[in-house]
Amino acid sequence: MGKVKLNILGLSYSQTQTGAYALVLAEENGDRRIPIIIGGVEAQAIAIQLEELEPPRPLTHDLFKSFAVAFSINIVEVNIYRLHEGIFYSELICVSGNNRVRIDSRTSDAVAIALRFKCPIYTSEEIIEKAGITLSIEGESDDSKIAPVKDVKPPHEYRKSNPFEGYSKAQLEEMLEDAVRNEDYEKASQLRDELNRR
Incomplete structure (x- = not known):
């Protein structure tokens, strides 16, 4: 085998x-x-x-x-x-x-x-x-x-309007730090994806 x-x-x-x-x-x-x-x-x-x-x-x-x-x-x-x-x-x-x-x-x-x-x-x-x-x-x-x-992340979040559209790169980085600090890894993952897209 x-x-x-x-x-x-x-x-x-x-x-x-x-x-x-x-x-x-x-x-x-x-x-x-x-x-x-x-x-x-x-x-x-x-x-x-x-x-x-x-x-x-x-x-x-x-x-x-x-x-x-x-x-x-x-x-x-x-x-x-x-x-x-x-x-x-x-x-x-x-x-x-x-x-x-x-x-x-x-x-x-x-x-x-x-x-x-x-x-x-x-x-x-x-x-x-x-x-x-x-x-x-x-x-x-x-x-x-x-x-x-x-x-x-839930399938309905794909190709949906971007919830982070109105934020600057600096704001997104700060939000990412907060999400990791608060152990909200799903949100951190979404923020990281958005930063990588930019």
Whole structure:
């Protein structure tokens, strides 16, 4: 049973569960995608890392990384090893000196930690056969329906009138600092996108 490397393709609001997100992982050398339903907090932890936002205080996954680094523990890979009744089971492969340890983890946490350690994410061919979907219609890629990870915001906010239109760049930068200080990362993400657009 070969290992299949996965990359993070995006996050979108779940159509089936209120307040949840679908984390979409893409097969590195193929067209199959694995959608995994995760909570809003976990989606935010993943989006913050990809956006390279600096929270004023460490979030749980940042604390985990600091703790691991302080004790010379490195996470070398994440493995999504089981799919049972629609639930994905994952493990962190940890190395400290000559010791190699597997630690059970929720998949959303494992992905958030993988981003912080910059380690690869793998699954098995069997799991991607069961859960993988190919997003294409009449030969065209349908990835455009998946929001980029940094756009974790309600679909009605896309292409809507810009709420930050009337603000200067300096005002937006000040608002961004306030949003990060108040741990309002969704607003911070929107402000950062607006600054990048300008």
